[in-house]
Amino acid sequence: MIDVIVVAGxxxxxxxxxxxxxFDLRVERGTVHGVLGPNGAGKTTAVRILTTLLRADEGLVRVAGLDVRTHARExxxxxxxxxxxxxxxxxxxxxQNLEMFGRLYHLGARRAGQRAGALLERFGLTDTGRKAVKQYSGGMRRRLDLAASLITDPEVLFLDEPTTGLDPRGRAEV
Ligand SMILES: Nc1ncnc2c1ncn2[C@@H]1O[C@H](COP(=O)(O)OP(=O)(O)O)[C@@H](O)[C@H]1O
Ligand SMILES: [Mg+2]
Structure with a gap:
């Protein structure tokens, strides 16, 4: 069994x-793992450390087999x-949002366009894909945000409170 996330101390x-x-955590590859805690428990801090946006003061943090401290780019x-x-x-x-994310992640224009189209379809946003995001409902926005986080087809996906603020229907959609 390969742990795709390992956090120790x-x-x-x-x-x-x-x-x-x-903080300790082990997550097996190919699984969905939830971390629960009240406001201020440190969840966002943990996500920021795991995604290289913040450095831990101490402890071991490995994602996809790589140390986030020494291999942040990878x-x-x-x-x-x-x-x-x-x-x-x-x-x-x-x-346009999805294509922009694709380009920011260095996908070529063609590939970014293909990924955008495939993700709009997968998240049921094809019909609204041409509308400005300011016209989207909360659930649609979050779905689009989720689609954007998948633009590169990542090996590990981190979601920080993906359904907070949505009504029950929006939660179900996400
Ligand atoms: N940039 C910061 N500067 C000072 N304190 C912070 C900062 N970010 C978070 N905190 C504090 O660290 C604790 C954990 O916050 P956070 O990781 O956002 O928790 P959660 O996401 O579980 O609500 C909280 O007490 C919060 O107030
Ligand atoms: Mg948080």
Whole structure:
């Protein structure tokens, strides 16, 4: 069994505030793993460390077999992230957002277009793909955000509170 995520003894403080105080986690490849905790428990901090956006003060953190501290670039190539807050451009259409993400991840224009089309279809957004995101409902936005996090077909996908703020129907959609 290969663990795609391994965290051992991770610590992180912001000044005097201890956000993570000996965090351990193992996640098997090919599984969906949820981490629960109240507001302020350190979930976003953990996600930020796992996705190389933040450095742990101490501890071992490996993603897809790579140490996030020494192999941040390689880790970034293999992961997707759906942040706690949407990262969409409101004035662009759904399709344009996905194509932009594709280009930011260095997919060529053709490949970015293909991925955008496939993901719009997969998330039931083909019909609305040409509308500006500011006209989207909460559930549609989150679905598009999720589609964007999958643009590179990542090996590991991190979702930080993917359904917070959505009504029951929006949650079910995501
Ligand atoms: N940039 C920061 N500076 C200072 N304190 C922070 C910062 N980010 C988070 N914290 C604090 O660290 C703790 C963990 O926060 P966070 O990881 O966002 O928790 P969660 O995502 O589980 O709600 C909280 O007490 C929060 O106030
Ligand atoms: Mg959080």
């Amino acid at each position: 991770a610590r992180k403080r912001y000044g005097e505030k201890r956000a993570l105080d000996g 880790v970034r190539r293999r992961i997707g992230l759906l942040g706690q807050h949407a990262a969409l451009d409101e004035d662009l259409s759904g399709r």
